[in-house]
Amino acid sequence: MAARIVIGETDTEVASTLCDFVVDKANKAIKENGQFTVGVSGGSLAKFLCKGLPKNTTDWSKWRIFFCDERHVPYDNPECTYQIYLSGLVRKVNMAESNIFPINPDLTVEEAANDYLKKIRTVFPGDSIPRFDMLLLGMGPDGHTCSLFPGHPLLQESSKIVVPISDSPKPPPSRVTMTYPIINNCACAVFASCGASKAEMVQRVLEGNEKSPLPAARVQPTNGELVWFLDKAAAANLKAH
Numbered sequence: 361m362a363a364r365i366v367i368g369e370t371d372t373e374v375a376s377t378l379c380d381f382v383v384d385k386a387n388k389a390i391k392e393n394g395q396f397t398v399g400v401s402g403g404s405l406a407k408f409l410c411k412g413l414p415k416n417t418t419d420w421s422k423w424r425i426f427f428c429d430e431r432h433v434p435y436d437n438p439e440c441t442y443q444i445y446l447s448g449l450v451r452k453v454n455m456a457e458s459n460i461f462p463i464n465p466d467l468t469v470e471e472a473a474n475d476y477l478k479k480i481r482t483v484f485p486g487d488s489i490p491r492f493d494m495l496l497l498g499m500g501p502d503g504h505t506c507s508l509f510p511g512h513p514l515l516q517e518s519s520k521i522v523v524p525i526s527d528s529p530k531p532p533p534s535r536v537t538m539t540y541p542i543i544n545n546c547a548c549a550v551f552a553s554c555g556a557s558k559a560e561m562v563q564r565v566l567e568g569n570e571k572s573p574l575p576a577a578r579v580q581p582t583n584g585e586l587v588w589f590l591d592k593a594a595a596a597n598l599k600a601h
């Protein structure tokens with residue numbers, strides 16, 4: 361399915377439109393299934409969500425928040441994405457901390473990935489590939505998403521759904537990340553990218569037809585929606601807009 365592209369004037373407008381969209385989907389999922397299963401990312405996306413989500417109305421007790429990727433660092437390290445959501449969202453909206461699922465940085469990165477799969481299985485029991493209601497993704501200026509980097513062998517991972525990476529080209533080097541089998545099984549994949557530094561990659565990902573697609577271009581839910589939220593600067597090179 362082709363991506364739906366939503367362009368805002370500024371990053372503030374993008375954050376607000378994105379968060380309204382997320383909460384609308386969350387409230388629908390809660391009404392239909394009693395819970396909202398969502399994977400979140402770090403970087404600029406975490407800032408958008410922590411800014412906009414607490415202003416919205418939803419039943420936070422029904423949210424189950426996982427990480428599309430996480431840095432393998434202690435919780436008090438400024439690189440830890442979990443900490444950003446804990447202080448910027450979970451504690452602000454008085455959500456039970458048991459409803460957000462961090463990786464365990466006290467384990468080795470390999471053990472942490474296996475342990476994370478077990479945590480996902482507490483909400484998605486059985487052996488089939490979990491189908492998240494929504495995965496909220498960012499894209500780095502090199503076209504990476506989650507901790508899946510251009511040219512990295514993990515782009516080819518087809519059986520494991522959560523894996524360790526110890527040679528991330530973007531620091532910190534050790535991380536745990538979801539892979540395409542689980543990413544592309546979600547009901548709705550959402551990207552948010554803002555700023556001129558993303559414009560070239562946004563154009564390549566959304567309009568390029570590359571032999572070896574960039575990591576963000578490989579996010580193509582097989583039976584779900586794909587939505588990109590951009591500001592004008594990030595959308596500047598798009599030919600069709």
Ligand SMILES: O=C1O[C@H](COP(=O)(O)O)[C@@H](O)[C@H](O)[C@H]1O
Pocket residue numbers: 401402403404405429430431497498499500501504505506507530
């Ligand atoms: O390292 C990471 O980077 C990407 C992109 O971050 P951004 O700040 O350029 O938007 C992020 O989506 C990912 O979760 C994070 O680990």
